[in-house]
Amino acid sequence: MNEEQRHEATETPAQNPGQGIRLPAPTATPMLFALGLSMVFAGLVTHWLVSSVGALIAMAGAYGWWRQVLPHEQHVRVPLQDPEKRALPVEARVGAVDHLQLGEGGHRVRLPADMHPYTSGFRGGAAGAVAMALVAMTYGGLFQGSIWFPVNLLASLLVAPPAAGEAALRAFDVANLGIGLFIHASLSLLVGLVYAALLPMLPGRVALWGGVVAPCLWSAVAWTSLEVLSPEMAQHVQWGWFVVSQIAFGLAAGVVIERAERSQTMQTWPLALRAGLEAGGGEDA
Amino acid sequence: MSSADLPLHASVEVPPAISWTDRLHGWVATVDHKRLGVLYVASGLVFLLVGGSQASMMRMQLFYAGNDLLSPEVFNRFFTVHGTSMVFFVGMPLVIGIANYLLPLMIGARDMAFPRLNAWGFWMFLFGALLFYFSYVGADGLYGAGTAPDVGWFAYSPLTGKAFSRGNSTDYWVLGILVAGFGSISAAINMIATTLTMRCRGMTLGRMPLFVWMMLVVSWLILVAMGPLTAAQVMLLFDRFLGAHFFDTQAGGDAVLWQHFFWFFGHPEVYILIIPGFAYASEIIPVFSRKVIFGYPVMVAATCAIGLLSLGVWAHHMFVVGLGKGVTSWFVVATMLVGVPTGIKIFNWIGTIYGGKLHFRVPMLFCTAFLFQFLIAGLTGIMLAAAPFDWQLSDSYFVVAHFHYVLIGGLVFTIFAAIYYWFPKVTGRMLSERLGRWHFWLFVVGFQLTFTTMHAQGLLGMPRRIYTYSADRNWEIWNQITTTGVLFQALGIAVFVCAIFHALRRGEPAGDDPWNAWTLEWSTSSPPPEYNFAEEPEVKSRRPLWDLKHPDDPDWRHE
């Protein structure tokens, strides 16, 4: 923007009392230029005369437009509006503004305000894994006559089960133990991690979500999909105990995660801090 | 004061009675961004009625299997002219016009950076559109029988070659869009220059209303996308007038090249049309939720991300060409990526509504419907982005349903929201709330009936652009529901037209700030004076009017 334009854009009535405000002068020359150009193109599909006339109009328009801005930009002075038509000054509203506080009326304001460290997810997952294994082995020992029954069943997710059937499921097998432990550990740790990320965002009791709702949802997913994933396992699973073992996992993992010290998220930090451009400091950090 | 002021000085003190010729001259010679905005929007709405009538005629033709209300030739012209009009002569002028009116007001400027170029842009658009429509009387088509263009709105080669499109109906398609396209490019340059150089004191980039940010990104997209289309159209003109062979496959040309050129423009064009819809929603939803927009910086970042990502996805319109595994996979992934920033926006609007004190006035009603409908539009978009799905449904009514969900369910709904919201500023009068509600509900019902059912027709295998179908395909009942929806939409539009005329004559006076809003346009009078602001405003936050209304707790303390 050059000096003149800057002046035009910002000149106040006080600087030029009684003169009104300077605005660019109306002109039909851009319209003429556009009309001429369009006719030049229209001539391609009508008659060359249309193009010729169009070219003349376009030149006249372009010249007129040129004269509008060179050597001096043409202006008009528009008088100020009648006082009764002018905008009223914006009035301050009475009454102070209430700010939503953290936790007030069920609002969390930020999602999430603080969270569990990720390591607590791994620890929770491990605790859950142990609890779940204990329940499963109890079930195996009491009802199947072998504490290895559940882990063999789990291994059948990855490896085809032996043809020997139920007897083989009750026998101890090192390979199955390894595979079963691998599946159990990796799933447990991942679910623990998900718990750690999700729990602070869920409203209400952690025990309810982590201990009951999530295990039931998970069981429902397993119940509907196990037939496809592992027909062998689907045949032998005892669903009541399955749900109990899931709840054991949920409770153990939930308790461990919940006990971990929460840390503040960076959501309240200014962008520069979050981007690492500025060092933290001041009241909040 | 320079000498240039003097000759026109006298014309300022006009007598109260103005003859209609003076009035007409006033409109023709205006360089005022507000008047040009009104001209853009008014012409866009007129073409909306025209394009809508063509759509209604096509729907009537499809009401019965084997109907013969329209001949195949007329049907071909209708879908071509309908599509071209709605994109270039309805969507573009409405989007550019609304921005033209509001952008300087929102940043506290007295006009656009280039007021005369602004006028030129409008007239180029109008003359381009008129030239296009002149084809109905001025052009010869295939076998000398056709008049208007009939090659579809994306005018694929080789259909547009001299051999298949005789006469010059296709030339009218090229020239009309070419001329209007120059206007769009000038508007984009103007908006970028205005935004970057004309902001009032204190209006940093980070304090601009989201509307201004989004129009900045739209302008960038127009600048990048319009050029290749113009280039391709000039190449097509060379083919047709000078015997060049750019797209002539029989002479070593490449028909797929046209598709690349066209969609390199065509996909960003979708965002050029829908981001302004986001812009209106981002201004309206906070005001009617009585909350500040959720995640302003993320909204800006998401818009910029869309502005970049949308340039790299064009070939998802060309999956059925057979692009090869690598290219196809790239465009599948890139297209799905666009869903991320778009999804962020939807979450942010919901985050704005969440916990807010909601006022369901007409603008907010339209925005609410937009949220639901645009979500569905986005989801069918993701479905179509999966190449194997697209191979099945490309060029079917499923695609027609998808993009009408975007452009009507998304854009047209937010344009109505914007008109109900800013009409009081433009005219000083409120649109009737009661008529607005009638308009809204009729239009929602009509929209759902028409376009939700189109998904079904598409899944049942009905191709787009067919002028009739046989009864044994079981498509008739779906088509009849679709066409019935058109009746509701037409009634809605009729109510809307009544509401506008009613408001212009007897509308309630609006006052400066009828919605208790926060951006600068509401601080001046309604309608604003020619000079917008007598004194240059100064802002300290994203919501300057909030600061003035709440001196005890201004926004700049928190931003």
Ligand SMILES: [Cu+2]
């Ligand atoms: Cu696309």
